[in-house]
Amino acid sequence: MxxxxxxxxxxxxxxxxxxxxxxxxxxxxxxxxxxxxxxxxxxxxxxxxxxxxxxxxxxxxxxxxxxxxxxxxxxxxxxxxxxxxxxxxxxxxxxxxxxxxxxxxxxxxxxxxxxxxxxxxxxxxxxxxxxxxxxxxxxxxxxxxxxxxxxxxxxxxxxxxxxxxxxxxxxxxxxxxxxxxxxxxxxxxxxxxxxxxxxxxxxxxxxxxxxxxxxxxxxxxxxxxxxxxxxxxxxxxxxxxxxxxxxxxxxxxxxxxxxxxxxxxxxRTYAFQGAQVVAVIQQGPRHHLAVRNPDGALERLVLPYTSIKPYLAMAGWSIAFIGSSSALLPTVVLADPDGSVRELASAGLVLVPASLVRPEPFVFSTRDGAEAYGLYYPPLEESDQPPPLLVRAHPGPTANWPLRLDLHAQYFTSRGFAVADIDYRGSTGYGRAYRLQLRGRWGTVDATDCADATLHLAATSRVDPRRMTIWGASAGGYTVLRALATTDAFAAGVARSAVVDLEAWSAAAPKFQAHHAELLHSEHSSEVSEPGIRRPLLLIHGDEDRVTPLAQACTLVQRLGRSSHLLIVPRMGHTLQRPSDVHCVLRVELGHLRSI
The missing domain is CATH 2.130.10.120 (Prolyl oligopeptidase, N-terminal domain)
Known part of the structure; x- marks a missing residue:
């Protein structure tokens, strides 16, 4: 082959x-x-x-x-x-x-x-x-x-x-x-x-x-x-x-x-179509479209999309939305009631299907007897040895990992890494009770859930327990820092645009989020404990970030010393936008993972 x-x-x-x-x-x-x-x-x-x-x-x-x-x-x-x-x-x-x-x-x-x-x-x-x-x-x-x-x-x-x-x-x-x-x-x-x-x-x-x-x-x-x-x-x-x-x-x-x-x-995740209602239905990482008929029956539309963004509108009798799948980047779509689709706009990239892997949903037990969820991406090519693992903590933290083509994950799976996206307790898509389980426990439950996911994957021989790195952005970056400081599961970490100190972040955060940390954080997890971080840490931060201040990342790196490295991206805000920045950051992240 x-x-x-x-x-x-x-x-x-x-x-x-x-x-x-x-x-x-x-x-x-x-x-x-x-x-x-x-x-x-x-x-x-x-x-x-x-x-x-x-x-x-x-x-x-x-x-x-x-x-x-x-x-x-x-x-x-x-x-x-x-x-x-x-x-x-x-x-x-x-x-x-x-x-x-x-x-x-x-x-x-x-x-x-x-x-x-x-x-x-x-x-x-x-x-x-x-x-x-x-x-x-x-x-x-x-x-x-x-x-x-x-x-x-x-x-x-x-x-x-x-x-x-x-x-x-x-x-x-x-x-x-x-x-x-x-x-x-x-x-x-x-x-x-x-x-x-x-x-x-x-x-x-x-x-x-x-x-x-x-x-x-x-x-x-x-x-x-x-x-x-x-x-x-x-x-x-x-x-x-x-x-x-x-x-x-x-x-x-x-x-x-x-x-x-x-x-x-x-x-807008629902729209009216005559006497019918069309809606986006989410169950964990999966989405689909459904039509509610006047008699109350709910009919699922059979379409080739597993992730749908929260924007739905009717164009005559057609449904306009943005859909994607594990092999398709988000695409503007017109779908007819008979299931036929017309794709209006996409990223315009030509991908070879043989270079992609499909994520597999999995459920794992946490150390306190609860259940949490994840997506597992196997490495593209099989090996006699278990692969290194990249665990990813989503931002938010009130968000989730959708089941759609993720080129960041595929970049690493095509290089021999396994990837696991963790919907730790507090994630969306699993109901209110699951979403509220992070309240008062941010920095604790999310970090241990990520660690417990690695135990599950290692026990089934799908990953090498000695070569596991945790990655996260924004609030997910805070999860990275807490996981490194409080668990022994990971050999290294990567944190983009990370929240470092919840109290300092709350004081500087926009009004919308200023009290978010107050509601979520535990009195035991408001600040990252530098002595607890003994593994190599890569921090990536934009110098124009208005959501998580660069100064916090700089202070943390100074305290950690030689075990950490900070990459400051000029003219970058809270997320990567320019292709040149994406290219640079990917290469730096890959080098960090390969050094483990």
Whole structure:
């Protein structure tokens, strides 16, 4: 059998184009394409194919909560978007250049917007605004403003710490929205409200529909008939309900998730198709599409995708979404009810199937008798000896590893490594109870779950227990540091953009995450114990990271001394974007793993 060449770092580096935020207007499909130069809005039509929408120099991005999302709104005649450079909302009418409709802030980027909605029957926009004051305070609120800048934005809801998903009813008479307060995150506890919209745009008679400190609600949407739908985890799973006569009626329910943790604005994981509801269903690392028929039956659509991003929209009778699989990078797709698909955009990389391995889901027991989950990637080529293992801890930490093509993992499997992606307790996709198991135990449970996964794999002779490295980014980087400091499972570690000190990070973190660590961390795990880290550690950090400060990584390296190395990537933020940076970091990581 011919030897398969390893996947080149250059190929992985070219896969930096991403696709997000699908919207539709009739049968026209829009999405944001993330390129190394910035986020570009793309429009697809059956007659003209894909075209960039905005003039050169404009990029679509919101920085509300720093994570953004919900950065544009397309209608039949008009387009509004948040410009990445100045965070102002711009209006585009057909054939004209973008015109700003929000005021110039006193401080650059001090006024930010997200979740743009058009009030039906009017030219008024309703959206989330985030105000950054010169004293460092940050205020979130709902505002209404004319789409043509004939008046200043006006606050219509305030007082809670955070707001998301303003949704006017089809008749323009009511507004639904979600709010929550620190220290909770929206996936911990949030509230869904409905109020009446007055002729001047103000809100009256607000009433609580669902939610509270022990219930997460998200994604309110009105059906074409004016029935409010929402996702709630009151059953223990994020399921879909309809609000009728002050009660919640189940629409799509079961031991699966119909929503993703709302890290960003603009998530939409269900859509209306006549009398049917189409939804993204998640069970652990797998996703699929399902249709809920008027009789209540749930029909799974047979499609070649195992991972679907949280953006779903109807284009006529076709379903627009971003799908991927273990052999396919995320791709913008139009799927018909009969199962036929049309792929509109992808990363454009040609991959040899023989160079890829398919991950295998596995379940393992933890040291305290619980169960946790993972994906195991065997090395591409078999050997007489057990392979070295790269364990990966996902960021978040409230997130999970999806079952889709991951070129970072494939880069290492094509070079003789096994890879294990761990959905430690606290991950999403397994219900509310599993998600909350990290509360008060971040830095403990996640670290030991990663270590216990290696024991399971070593006991089945799938890996070499002497050559195991743990890797993580952002919050996953913190898991790496804690695993090295508190367990003996790993011979080395790699941490990208790592959280190092939870208390210091909370003090410097954006408002959205400032209390996240407070809710999750244990009093025994707030700071990494340098004496406990005796294994070689590679830290990778951007010098423009606004989420996890570079200074913390520098301090840790100084304390650890010769057992650690810090790679500072110039002009890099919290994540790798430029192909040249991806190429460089991969080569450095490979060298670190091979030195073990």
């Amino acid at each position: 011919a030897r398969v060449s390893p996947i080149p770092a250059e190929l992985v580096a070219r896969a930096t184009v991403s696709h997000d935020a699908v919207q539709t207007v009739g049968e026209i499909v829009y999405w944001i394409e993330g390129r190394p130069s910035g986020d570009v809005l793309v429009r697809w039509t059956a007659s003209d194919g894909s075209q960039d929408v905005l003039p050169e120099g404009f990029h679509v991005a919101s920085y509300v909560h720093e994570y953004g999302g919900g950065a544009y709104l397309a209608t039949e005649r008009d387009l509004w978007f948040c410009n990445a450079y100045d965070q102002r909302i711009y209006h585009v009418s057909e054939g004209r250049d973008p015109v700003p409709v929000t005021p110039v802030p006193v401080l650059p980027g001090a006024l930010r917007y997200a979740d743009l909605r058009l009030l039906p029957g009017s030219s008024w926009l309703i959206c989330v605004r985030e105000r950054h004051e010169d004293d460092g305070s940050v205020h979130n609120e709902l505002v209404i403003l004319p789409g043509d800048r004939s008046a200043e934005p006006r606050v219509i809801a305030s007082g809670d710490d955070f707001y998301m998903s303003p949704e006017p009813s089809p008749d323009g008479r009511r507004l639904a929205w979600v709010s929550w307060n620190a220290p909770l995150m929206p996936w911990d506890g949030s509230c869904l409200w409905v109020a009446d919209i007055q002729p001047d745009g103000s809100l009256t008679d607000p009433r609580l529909v669902a939610g509270g400190e022990e219930e997460s609600v998200c994604q309110p949407r009105w059906s074409p008939e004016g029935v409010l739908h929402l996702v709630s985890d009151r059953s223990g799973w994020w399921n879909l309900y309809a609000w009728r006569d002050d009660r919640l009626d189940p629409v799509i329910t079961g031991e699966f998730e119909v929503a993703a943790a709302p890290w960003e604005f603009g998530y």
